[in-house]
Amino acid sequence: MTAARAQEPVIVVDGVSKFYGDVLGVSDVSLRLGRGVTGLVGPNGSGKTTLMNLLAGLIRPDEGRITVLGLSPDQPERLMRRLGYCTQVDAFPAGSTGRGFVVHWLVASGVAPRQARRLADRAIARVGLLDDADRRIAGYSKGMRQRIKLAQAIAHEPDVLILDEPLGGLDPLARAEVIGVFRDLAADGCTLLVSSHxxxxxxxxxxxxxxxxxxxxxxxxxxxxxxxELTTHPLQVLVRCSHAGRVASQLVARDDVVELRMHADRGGFVVSSRDADRLHLDLERIMLEQGATVETIVPADEDIQAIYDYLVSGAGGS
Amino acid sequence: MSDGRGPLLPAPSLRLRLAQAAAIARLELRHVLLSRRAASVSLLAALPLVPWVLAAIYGTPGRASLGEDLVGFSHFVDGAVLRLFLLLGCMLAFAGLVRREIENRTLHYAFLIPVRREVTMAGRWAASAAAVATIFSSSTVLALALACLPHGRPAVTAHFLHGPGLAQAAGFVAVIVLATATWGAVFLALGLLARRPVGWGLLVFVLELLRPMLPLALKRLTISWWLTGFLPLRSQVKAVVGIPAPPPSPLAAAIVLGAVLAVAALVVAWRVRRLELAYSGG
Incomplete structure (x- = not known):
């Protein structure tokens, strides 16, 4: 794979809108997603599933254009060879066993039965369900059902994998295992689009x-x-160090610092600043001046949850 | 764009599409035969046996010749099997073929297979048609055997081993297969076109039931009328009640039924390509 090719967008969404009658699904969405893992985040009804269904061709846009790997979702025969989609729909064909469910899909895709069983077993092993593969899905737990859907979606080793709430219903251990599978797939060159709450x-x-x-x-x-980009929200930095009180007192005098909260043990504080770059430079200088030993300096709100809260929970925008 | 991983699945081609349709049909056939629908269809197929079982037990031998009884059987196949029980069986098996899966929220699995949706539908239609035709052919052949039973072994042996009996039985099976294929395609198309296909199905059902009473122009609107062109004893079949009319020639019947199948297939292909699955919410 050349560097130029690696830069090419895998998923291109151009001005796509979708309405369900009068109800808005997505509006004027334009995206260019490259390789790697992309998280799709938003509250219920925000349009995540609609966008994923549009990418997989289960629904069609009212306006705009979509390509995945240069292929239109109108061409399932070509696109689905290279795309796997694990929906959040928790329903299965009646009477299916875990292995049968995956093998059926592969055989219907045109894979010879023997190879289908081999590919299915490999995918089922990857999601850690091989011991239960011959049990009926109706008897599976929610987490097992999630994993068998994931096995089906990855069984043909797709280049692009779309996962709608794949971690729902999984216990913490299973979640960690499945996240490990995502990382392995990404390392293998698979492009992942993952929605999750x-x-x-x-x-x-x-x-x-x-x-x-x-x-x-x-x-x-x-x-x-x-x-x-969220310049209206001061950046929060968590600092743990020796002489935390002295360092904090130096910081509160600065005009870019809008809030400083000391920890109860007085061994650290969270400082909010409108100028992140300047804050980091000054922190280093003040700590040197005060002879403070740094334990931790990390962004306190540079994660999806904080961004999500700022953007979605009405806390403001950029 | 390719990064060298290369898809594991075979590239699209006509041969692959045929193989996919056959694979889907095989997989679906097992599923259909084990379904509750198959039990209902089997029950419908068993009902036409009842009068023949009663006739075999309580009938008076020698009242009519075997030939006359077979003409009566041909009337029975047209009137009871084709226009009543098989029609209902096809309605049951095909009208909800897609809608049932939408209600069960499982149709997306079929649409996420790297297969043209038309190919998927062809495979599913073939599986249901094979199941329904097998069930009704079996019951019809059994009914034929029961119809012959009162005439004694020598007459029956002579008719089947040295006469036209086997050809007639094969003819009845062929009509059943053709009827299932055609009505199956029609009901599959109706199921995709109409939100409530039962209404349209009942219209077809009433039209087919009333066919003997209809003038020739309206008879020609029914599928069963064209199917009579293939009944093995068609030349001897006469309307018992209603407006009599000569049966269509097999060639005309083949052309019309072929056209009906083609139109239904086009409607299914057009509709299924545009079908959107939004049941998963957003």
């Missing part, structure tokens, strides 16, 4: 995020760049 976990796995609200894309980019 468990923002912390999207944060762990996503290189870039797309935030949606009420059918609109409200922010897009790396978590850091999106946060940097």
């Amino acid at each position: 468990i923002l912390h976990e999207v944060d762990l796995v996503a290189d870039t995020v797309v935030l949606m609200n009420e059918g609109y894309v409200v922010a897009e980019g790396s978590v850091r760049s999106v946060r940097a």
Whole structure:
């Protein structure tokens, strides 16, 4: 894969709108998503599933154009060879076993039965469900059902994987395992678009995020760049160091600092500043001057949850 | 764009599409045969056996010749099997083929397969048609055997081993298969076009039931009228009640039924390509 090719957008959405009668699904959405893992974040009804269904061709845009890997979703015969979609629909064909469910999909795709069983077993093993593969899905837990859907979506080793709330219903251990699968897939060159309301976990796995609200894309980019655009919200920095009180007293006098909260143990504080770059430079200088030993200096709100709260919860915008 | 991973699945081609349709049909056939729908269709197929079982048990042998009884059987196949039970069976099996899966929220799995949607529908239609035709052909052949039973072994043996019996049985099976294929395609198309296909299905049902009473111009609007062109004893079949009319020639019947199948297939293809699945919410 050449560097130029790696830069090409994998998913292109141009001015796409979708209405369900009078109800807005998504409005005038334009995105260019490259390789890696993209988190799609937004509250219920924000248009995440609509956007994913549009990408997979399950619904059609009223306006605009979509391509995935240069292919239109109107061409399922070509696109679905390279795209896997794990929907959040928790329903399965009656009577299916886990293995049968995945094998059926592959055989219907044109894979020879023997190879289909091999590919299915590999995918099922990858999601850690091989021991239960011959049980009926009707007897699976919610987490197992999520995993067998994921196995089906990755069984043909797609180049692009769309995952709608893939972590829902999983216990913490299973979540960690599935996030590990996402990382492995991304490392193998698969492009992932992951929606989740468990923002912390999207944060762990996503290189870039797309935030949606009420059918609109409200922010897009790396978590850091999106946060940097939110200039109306002072950046919060968590500082743990020796002589924290003295360092804090030096900082509160600055005009860019809008808030400073000391920790109860007085071993650190959270400072909010309108000028992040200057704050970091001054922090280093003050700590040197005060002979303070640094334990931690980390952004306190440079994560998806904080950005989401700022953008979506009515706390403001950029 | 390719990064060298390369899709595992075979590239699209006509051969692949045929293989996919066959694979989908095979997989669906197992599913259909094990479904509750198959049990209902089997029940419908068993109902035409009842009068023949009663006739075999309580009938008076020697009242009519075997030939006369087979003409009566041909009337029975047209009137009871084709226009009543098989029609209802096809309505049951095909009209809700897509809508049922939308209600069960499982149709997206079929649409996420790298297969043209028309190919998926062709496979599913073929599976349901094979199931319904097998069930009704079996019951019709069994009814034919029961119709012959009162005439004794020598007459039946002579008719089937040395006469036209086997050809007639094959003819009845062929009509059942053709009827299932055609009505199946029609009801599949109606199921995709109409939100409530039952209303349209009942209209077809009433029209088919009343066919003997209809003038020739209206008879020609029914599928069963054209199917009579293939009944093995068609030349001897005469209307018992209603307005008599000569049966259509097999060639005309083949052309009309082929056209009906083609139109239904086009409607299904057009509709299924435009079908949107929004049941997962947003």
